[in-house]
Amino acid sequence: MFRDLDDPAVAEYLRGGQVSSSGAVVNMGSALGISTAWRCTLLLAGICGNFPAEVMERVDETTRRPAVNHPLRKVMTERPNGWQTPAEFRKMLTAHAVNKGDGFALKITSMGRVIALWPLDDPDRMEVAQNDDMSLSYTFTTRKGRKVPLRQEDLLHLRGFSVDGVRGIGVLRSAREAMGLSMTQQTAGGRMFKNGVLGGGALKTAGTLSDEAYDRLKADLDTNNVGAENAGKLMILEDGLDYASGLMSAVDMQFLEGRKFSRTDIAMFYGVPPFLLGDTEKATSWGTGLEQQNTGFIQYTGLDLHVMWEQACERDLLTDADRKAGIYIKIDSRVLLRGDSKTRTENYSRALGSGGGQPWMTVNEVRALEDLPPIEGGNVLPARMGAAPSPGKTPAEPKEPDDDEA
Incomplete structure (x- = not known):
């Protein structure tokens, strides 16, 4: 709402985004022109879109299985609508939720069941109001300017952190502000290389060179000191000329340092560790340092997005009958937490009871995690394998039972 044309919000609205203190307009299009914002958005959208999302059934307190006959399963795992794959759909709504705070999709239903989800392309065109009974009402403005009223039960609403x-x-x-600063730094850098003097050095003298001396000097420089084949050659200066190196550099302007700080600052807002953006200056690249950082990224930032998806889908896509039947949504984040083949094999061995531990997985459960078919007899927990005696003790020899024991 604008009171008059002098309202600063009018200029911000006409520019299509929020104006930062640096003067840059920050909107979805301009923000994704920043390499850090682009990469962070791609990473966060990927860990939601590329991970398997499954409709599960809670049979009892200990048994869980895919709800293979549930109509929502096809929408979640095969085809959310007529033009997107499940990964494309979830990446799009995740990018909206991360950058804009909300992601919306229109539910297409048949006989009370969701059969398709149509993403709404711009969360900024959605108005949300809370009614007196605490329910929500929505109004979406189409690209042609038509306002469409929607009910809470008409939408899948992904809501990010909210106050x-x-x-x-x-x-x-x-x-x-951080993005606006990065944009102005990027613009300043481009203009510096376009209009700035970036010579490798200068020749200076207190007097003035004659035309003959100037032409001779220029010819000598072009012949003997320009090009890779002349690198390192000495220059012969005359008429009191002195050589001064480095007129101005990006480092002198603190340009590179400012860009580096801006990159880290923006990454903090997204919750993405700098090493995933190619910045390993302050992180070890040996041992398990980066591996632990990657696990932390999935456990904190990724888990937050996964829970957002799971609970929003359970709230908006499942019926009361589904909830009573134990239907729920699960995003499997173990894909990135399984480690390399050696670590994964060791974990499976321990799960099957290797080393004397108590087995807690069956052979077929392990094979299913590796996308292998089940084998006969693989659904039974194996016996303990390789149990070792306690240190300092030897296994007792079996003794014959006496008459009383017999």
């Missing part, structure tokens, strides 16, 4: 419980707060809003 009012109605709308999420996206990175574009919180990191507006």
Whole structure:
């Protein structure tokens, strides 16, 4: 709402985004022009879109299995709509939720069941209001300007971190100043290389060179000191000329340091560790350092997004009958936590009871995690394998039972 044309919000609206203190307009398009924001968005969307999302059934307190006959399973795992794959759909809504705070999809239903999900392309065109009974009402403005009223039960609403419980707060809003600074630094860098003097050095003298001396000097430089084949050659200066190296560099302007700080600052808003952006200056690249950082990224940032998806889908896509039947949504994050083949094999061995431990997985459960078919007899927990005697003790020899024991 604008009171008059002098309202600063009018200029921000006409520019298509929020104006930062640096003067840069921060919106979805301009933000994704920043390499850090692009990479962070791609990573966060990927860990939601590329991980398997399954409709599960809770049979009892200990038994879980895929709800293979549930109609929502096809929407979640095969085809959410007529033009997107499940990964494309979840990546799009995740990018909206991360950057704008909310992601919306229109539910297409048949006989009370969700048969398709149509993503709404711009969360900024959605108005959300909380009614007196605490329910939510939605109004979506189409690209042609038509307002469409929607009910809470008409939508899948992904809501990021929120302070009012109605709308999420996206990175574009919180990191507006950091992104605006990065944009102006990028613009300044481009203009510096376009218009700045970036010569390798200068020749200076207190007097003035004659035309003959100037032409001779220029010819000598072009012939003997320009090009890779002349690198390292000495220059012969005359008429009191002195050589001064480095007129101005990006380092002198603290340009590179500023860009580096801006990259780290933006990554903090997204919750992405710098090493995933190619910045390993302050992180070890040996041993398990980066591996542990990667695990932490999945456990904290990735888990937060997975829970957002799981609980939003359970709230908006499942019926009361589904909940009573024990139906729920599960995103499997073990894909990135399984480690390399050696570590994975050791974990499976321990799960099967190797080394005398108590087995807690069957052979077929292990094979299923590796996308291998089950084998006969593989659904039974194996016996303990390789149990070792306690240190300092030897196994007792079996003794014959006496008459009383017999």
